[in-house]
Amino acid sequence: MIAIIDYDAGNIKSVEKALEYLGQKAVVTRDSRTILSADKVILPGVGAFGEAMSKLREYGLDDTIREAVDKGRPFLGICLGLQLLFQSSEESEGVAGLDLLKGRIRKFPEDKGYKIPQIGWNSLNIKRDTVLFRGVPDQSYVYFVHSYYLEAEDEDIVAASCEYAAHVHAAVEKDNIFACQFHPEKSSGTGLKILSNFAEL
Numbered sequence: 001m002i003a004i005i006d007y008d009a010g011n012i013k014s015v016e017k018a019l020e021y022l023g024q025k026a027v028v029t030r031d032s033r034t035i036l037s038a039d040k041v042i043l044p045g046v047g048a049f050g051e052a053m054s055k056l057r058e059y060g061l062d063d064t065i066r067e068a069v070d071k072g073r074p075f076l077g078i079c080l081g082l083q084l085l086f087q088s089s090e091e092s093e094g095v096a097g098l099d100l101l102k103g104r105i106r107k108f109p110e111d112k113g114y115k116i117p118q119i120g121w122n123s124l125n126i127k128r129d130t131v132l133f134r135g136v137p138d139q140s141y142v143y144f145v146h147s148y149y150l151e152a153e154d155e156d157i158v159a160a161s162c163e164y165a166a167h168v169h170a171a172v173e174k175d176n177i178f179a180c181q182f183h184p185e186k187s188s189g190t191g192l193k194i195l196s197n198f199a200e201l
Helices: 012-021 032-037 049-058 061-070 080-084 188-199
Strands: 002-005 026-029 040-043 075-078 103-107 118-123 141-146 148-152 158-163 167-174 177-180
Touching: 002 012, 002 032, 012 026, 012 188, 026 032, 032 061, 040 061, 040 080, 040 188, 049 061, 049 080, 061 075, 075 080, 080 148, 080 177, 118 158, 141 188, 148 167
Parallel strands: 002 026, 002 040, 040 075, 075 177
Antiparallel strands: 103 148, 118 141, 158 167, 167 177
8 A cells, every 4th residue: 555645735636546547555644654554655745845844744744754764665755745855945944854865955047048937848867777767768758847956965866867947856766765856647658657666666
C-alpha cells in the first residue's frame, strides 16, 4: 500500500488516479499510523513553501515524515513535496524545511526573458543508473509548474536536471528518498513509468 500524505496542498487526486491506473493500492491520509504502516509514502503538493510547512507541523506530519524516512520506507516528494524535503526556500525566508536533504530552493531569475512560473514540458538530462528513471530515455519530456527550483548542495544526489532560466535540479535520489520537481502524474507515459519504478521498489 502506498500512502499519499494529505496536508491540504492540492494535486492529490491526480497522483492517486495515476497510481490506481498502474494497479497500485493508494490511500490518501494524514493519519500517522497509516503512513508509518505503508509500504511506500508520497508527499505531493502545490502551493507556498511556508504555508505547507505550517500545515505539516499543524498535523504533526513533519515528525511522521522523518520517522517514515528513518524506518527506510521508500519516500517520493513531488513538486512542492520535493522542495519541502530541503533546508529552506527563498519563497518563505526564515521558514525551515524538513531538512532531510541538503540544499536550498531558489527563485527563478526574472531578467532572462523566461516566463515565470515555468508551466509546460521540458526535457530532462538524466543521470545513468538511477532508480526513478530506469527504462526512461535521456531527454524525455516531463511537465513542470513552478516558480522556484532546487539547488542541491550535493550534486551526487541529482538524478535529473533541466535548463530553464537556470540550471534546475529536477529530480533527486538518496538512499530511500526520491523526489521530482516536475509532475510525473501529469507527464504522460514517461511519468507513469517513473511512478511505476517507484511503486515497484
